[in-house]
Amino acid sequence: xxxxxxxxxxxxxxxxxxxxxxxxxxxxxxxxxxxxxxxxxxxxxxxxxxxxxxxxxxxxxxxxxxxxxxxxxxxxxxxxxxxxxxxxxxxxxxxxxxxxxxxxxxxxxxxxxxxxxxxxxxxxxxxxxxxxxxxxxxxxxxxxxxxxxxxxxxxxxxxxxxxxxxxxxxxxxxxxxxxxxxxxxxxxxxxxxxxxxxxxxxxxxxxxxxxxxxxxxxxxxxxxxxxxxxxxxxxxxxxxxxxxxxxxxxxxxxxxxxxxxxxxxxxxxxxxxxxxxxxxxxxxxxxxxxxxxxxxxxxxxxxxxxxxxxxxxxxxxxxxxxxxxxxxxx
Amino acid sequence: xxxxxxxxxxxxxxxxxxxxxxxxxxxxxxxxxxxxxxxxxxxxxxxxxxxxxxxxxxxxxxxxxxxxxxxxxxxxxxxxxxxxxxxxxxxxxxxxxxxxxxxxxxxxxxxxxxxxxxxxxxxxxxxxxxxxxxxxxxxxxxxxxxxxxxxxxxxxxxxxxxxxxxxxxxxxxxxxxxxxxxxxxxxxxxxxxxxxxxxxxxxxxxxxxxxxxxxxxxxxxxxxxxxxxxxxxxxxxxxxxxxxxxxxxxxxx
Numbered sequence: 001x002x003x004x005x006x007x008x009x010x011x012x013x014x015x016x017x018x019x020x021x022x023x024x025x026x027x028x029x030x031x032x033x034x035x036x037x038x039x040x041x042x043x044x045x046x047x048x049x050x051x052x053x054x055x056x057x058x059x060x061x062x063x064x065x066x067x068x069x070x071x072x073x074x075x076x077x078x079x080x081x082x083x084x085x086x087x088x089x090x091x092x093x094x095x096x097x098x099x100x101x102x103x104x105x106x107x108x109x110x111x112x113x114x115x116x117x118x119x120x121x122x123x124x125x126x127x128x129x130x131x132x133x134x135x136x137x138x139x140x141x142x143x144x145x146x147x148x149x150x151x152x153x154x155x156x157x158x159x160x161x162x163x164x165x166x167x168x169x170x171x172x173x174x175x176x177x178x179x180x181x182x183x184x185x186x187x188x189x190x191x192x193x194x195x196x197x198x199x200x201x202x203x204x205x206x207x208x209x210x211x212x213x214x215x216x217x218x219x220x221x222x223x224x225x226x227x228x229x230x231x232x233x234x235x236x237x238x239x240x241x242x243x244x245x246x247x248x249x250x251x252x253x254x255x256x257x258x259x260x261x262x263x264x265x266x267x268x269x270x271x272x273x274x275x276x277x278x279x280x281x282x283x284x285x286x287x288x289x290x291x292x293x294x295x296x297x298x299x300x301x302x303x304x305x306x307x308x309x310x311x312x313x314x315x316x317x318x319x320x321x322x323x324x325x326x327x328x329x330x
Numbered sequence: 331x332x333x334x335x336x337x338x339x340x341x342x343x344x345x346x347x348x349x350x351x352x353x354x355x356x357x358x359x360x361x362x363x364x365x366x367x368x369x370x371x372x373x374x375x376x377x378x379x380x381x382x383x384x385x386x387x388x389x390x391x392x393x394x395x396x397x398x399x400x401x402x403x404x405x406x407x408x409x410x411x412x413x414x415x416x417x418x419x420x421x422x423x424x425x426x427x428x429x430x431x432x433x434x435x436x437x438x439x440x441x442x443x444x445x446x447x448x449x450x451x452x453x454x455x456x457x458x459x460x461x462x463x464x465x466x467x468x469x470x471x472x473x474x475x476x477x478x479x480x481x482x483x484x485x486x487x488x489x490x491x492x493x494x495x496x497x498x499x500x501x502x503x504x505x506x507x508x509x510x511x512x513x514x515x516x517x518x519x520x521x522x523x524x525x526x527x528x529x530x531x532x533x534x535x536x537x538x539x540x541x542x543x544x545x546x547x548x549x550x551x552x553x554x555x556x557x558x559x560x561x562x563x564x565x566x567x568x569x570x571x572x573x574x575x576x577x578x579x580x581x582x583x
Contacts, residue, residue, distance in 0.1 A: 202449050
């Protein structure tokens with residue numbers, strides 16, 4: 001469906017700005033902004049993954065941070081074993097630690113996807129409030145699981161000695177890292193645009209709007225929801241791998257329910273069921289945090305009313321204000 | 331009955347103390363329009379829910395096209411050619427009329443683990459959907475979101491979706507519910523046209539006696555969950571028990 005010209009100009013403008021951001025802010029002597037932008041993009045990615053199941057599939061997961069945090073831990077744990085030269089597993093198969101992004105990041109995605117499959121098999125048998133509660137419960141279980149892992153820092157978390165090794169890219173360089181994250185986010189957005197317009201996306205939206213009817217039409221809805229849930233888990237795991245690299249530190253707080261809440265806020269603020277919504281949501285949320293937290297510790301006091309206003313007056317989120325003539329599912 | 335497309339035996343379903351379906355037996359011949367009538371609360375919709383697979387019976391057996399489908403979930407029965415429409419319009423309100431029907435086509439077009447090609451440009455989905463819309467007279471309204479259609483049009487869309495899945499057996503739950511005279515006349519004409527094509531078997535649950543007597547080859551009367559009579563329309567009309575239990579009351583009202 002054709003977007004209005006204004007919206008397309010906005011999207012291309014934002015893309016150009018994102019591509020030109022590092023030299024731009026370095027020219028202004030504001031190098032720290034590259035880090036802020038990277039963080040925004042990582043949260044845009046995890047928001048994009050939640051948006052797939054929340055915005056298109058109608059599954060209100062209140063435990064999305066579990067997949068995000070698990071992905072971060074996979075990278076950190078593999079890196080620690082590599083640093084100390086201790087194998088992660090010796091039986092039944094030998095698994096060595098690694099610093100390689102090409103191994104650790106896909107591993108983070110796989111672990112998060114498998115977690116999502118296991119949690120989804122149970123949680124997706126419920127719906128509505130029960131689904132919210134059960135996803136929250138699973139996320140809290142994982143949260144306490146990581147707290148109990150003494151070997152990996154327990155409550156204090158785990159530091160990385162270096163960022164992952166990514167071939168020709170030097171991830172220790174914030175600008176290299178930024179462009180890699182930007183590339184991955186753009187890839188994710190593009191894949192999601194294809195996916196939601198394809199048959200699979202139609203099934204998801206159909207389930208969101210009227211699951212009973214979908215079953216009567218002949219769709220085995222459970223397996224489609226589960227597949228979407230696992231895909232969202234994998235993407236959140238990748239975002240987790242990225243955040244572990246950015247902060248060079250992971251802790252159980254990456255998985256706690258407040259983090260799950262923040263991811264939900266990013267999606268709702270930006271616009272559920274809109275491909276670019278979570279990007280707008282992440283930018284708005286993290287920039288507000290950046291600005292307001294410099295001003296007061298109680299910045300949530302300001303964010304709260306803003307969220308109320310958006311929910312009341314811009315039901316489609318920030319993106320619906322930008323893309324006024326756009327499609328609800330675009 | 332040897333040539334029965336759908337055979338129901340001893341179907342029983344109770345909700346607490348209320349027996350909504352009490353040892354119901356029913357046999358549908360291939361190609362017939364079979365109406366189930368009965369006063370409010372007779373268990374008609376519960377019966378249909380069990381046939382469609384949404385409600386599990388407490389006892390009894392349902393055979394469809396020679397296969398026992400009693401334990402199968404709704405989506406698996408739909409896959410075998412059993413389609414239903416809903417008494418309370420059940421559509422995808424944000425989807426256009428065309429996309430509602432295209433979704434019904436997609437349901438019968440293999441699995442939907444397809445992530446790449448835009449479904450809106452798949453002729454294999456769109457062409458049969460347009461055809462089904464045209465058959466119910468909604469071709470002009472293809473692009474309108476289902477939520478924006480008039481009530482009568484939404485009911486037509488329901489039928490189009492059921493048709494699009496090319497069912498062997500169509501379960502219609504009060505297709506004229508909530509319609510004015512004119513709309514329900516149009517619906518009856520549409521169903522009569524489908525019947526004349528003779529390609530599918532229809533089980534019709536209906537309150538509107540004009541519709542029932544205009545369409546049905548045979549009629550089953552359900553009262554308090556029990557079948558009190560089955561027969562051709564004229565037999566049912568003449569049946570004293572039926573008149574007492576149902577038709578008489580309706581006339582008196």
